[in-house]
Amino acid sequence: MTTETKPLHGRICLVAGATRGAGRAIAVRLGAAGATVYATGRTTRAKVSEVGRATETIEETAELVTAAGGEGVAVPTDHLDPDRVRALVDRIDRDHGRLDVLVNDVWGGEHLLVDTFGKRTWDIDLTAGLRMLELGVRTHLVTAHTALPLLNRHPGGLVVEVTDGTAAYNAAHYRENLFYDLAKNAPIRIAFGLAEELADSGGTAVCVSPGWLRSEQMLAHFGVTEENWRDATAQLPDFGVSESPAYVARGIAALAADPDRARWNGRSLDSGLLAREYGFTDEDGSRPDSWGFILAKETDPATRVEDYR
Secondary structure (H helix, E strand, O other), rough: OOHHHHHHOOOOOEOOOOOHHHHHHHHHHHHHOOOEEEEHHHOOOOOOOOOOOOOOOOOHHHHHHHOOOOOEEEEEEEOOOHHHHHHHHHHEEEHHHHEEEEEEOOOOOHHHHHHOOOOOHHHHHHHHHHHHHHHHHHHHHHHHHHHHHHOOOOOEEEEEEEEOHHHHHHHOOOOOOHHHHHHHHHHHHHHHHHHHHHHHOOOOEEEEOOOOOOOHHHHHHHOOOOHHHHHHHHOOOOHHHOOOOOHHHHHHHHHHHHOHHHHOOOOEEHHHHHHHHHOOOOOOOOOOHHHHHHHHHHOOOOHHHHOOO
C-alpha cells in the first residue's frame, strides 16, 4: 500500500447522508482512497425513512466502502436530532480520537418538491416548505456544530458542504421555489462562514455541487437506469450533459487528498471544475460540465452538449 494508491489511508471521514446517490458514491470513493468512513442516514435494513427505499441502506453503503478498500462503519443517525449526532461524534472520538473530513450531504427532501416548482410561496404547503429547511439547513447546522470541535482538534481538517447549484448560478437564478432556493443556497454560506472560522487552525471549508446528477430519482423520472441512461436523451437531448454520482465523488476524494486544498477555502466548487483541476473523468471517460453548459445555453441556445462533455 502506498500513499499514491491509498492517499487517504489513516484518515477518518464522516459522510452525513450516505444512504444513496451522491452521498453513497462519496463514501465509497473515500473508502477506495483508503479512508475509514462513517456512513450515516435514516434508512437501515430494519427501518426505512420517509423517503428511503429498502434497497438502499446505510449498512449496504458501509459494505461498499469496505469492498472498495476502506473501512465502512454504518451508524443510523437522524441529523435533526442533536443527541443522536452527539452520540455519533462521541463514537468517532472513542474509536479514533480524530475526524479529518466531514461531508455534509444531508437532504432527503425530494418528495416535498412534487408540484411545487413555479408556485408562489403562499401557494406552497407551509409544513412542507419548512420541512425542506429542516432537512436542508438545520441538519447541516446541527452536524457542523457538533462535529467541528472534533475535526478542529487536529490541523488541516476538511468540511465539504454539498448542495445543488454553484454560487455563481444560484446568485443569478431563482430556483423556482423559495424554500428550496433557501435550502440550496444555505450550504454555500455555511461553507463561506466556516472557512473563516477554521482558517486559524489550518482547516478548509468548501461547498461542492454536482452537475445534472443521475440520481436514483432522476433516472426513475426518465424511466432509465445508469446502464441505459442515454436512452433518455431521446426525450431531452440536454440530458446528455448529465453525470453519474461517481463524478462528484471523485472530485471530493481528490480534494480530501490534496495537501494544498486550503487554496479553495470558502469557495463554491462543482464537479466539472474539480475534474479539470484534478484531471479525472466520469466513469464513462467523459468530463461533463453541466453548469458551464447551462450558463452557456442561456446566452446561445445553439450551444451543443458535445462541447461540454
